[in-house]
């Protein structure tokens with residue numbers, strides 16, 4: 001799988017913040033059952049690495065990745081835990097080299113033409129566009145597509161059911177990501193049915 005293949009797994013990548021690794025497997029099963037196999041577990045909580053380990057071991061139909069990869073050793077830890085892709089909200093040369101060294105597909109973050117051009121120089125054409133809405137949203141992505149049509153983005157940050165389909169209609173958007181699929185109250189109470197339904201709605205967006 002290369003980074004462009006990530007875009008074909010599903011129109012939406014759930015961005016997951018997990019406080020309790022025990023929730024990881026039932027949560028992943030609900031998302032997969034709803035039609036969203038690519039799951040980005042953010043390295044923002046102490047439970048994240050254990051959550052990735054468990055999903056990788058116990059939910060074979062999930063394609064679990066690590067998000068919020070911001071330090072070179074985050075990339076190594078996530079790969080060792082069984083992550084199958086890496087996502088970063090931004091990028092530096094060191095981070096890009098560390099993510100590439102894992103051999104995993106990765107989406108480094110870019111929010112300006114210069115950041116995208118720096119990644120293109122390193123041979124990267126698939127990127128996260130973050131933070132999508134505050135950075136300029138749909139008109140901004142349309143403008144980037146003029147000079148940089150070879151780049152495809154996964155916009156995240158403020159992407160919601162109300163605007164996701166409009167993002168997905170852009171030629172330079174491969175998929176979108178967001179936290180709306182896994183509301184904290186549903187995850188906390190183990191309401192997997194609600195999460196499966198949110199995933200079903202999102203999977204139907206394209």
Ligand code: 3PG
Nearest residue numbers: 015156157158159178179
């Ligand atoms: C991310 O890391 O992609 C964002 O935190 C997701 O942002 P959202 O909560 O606006 O979906």
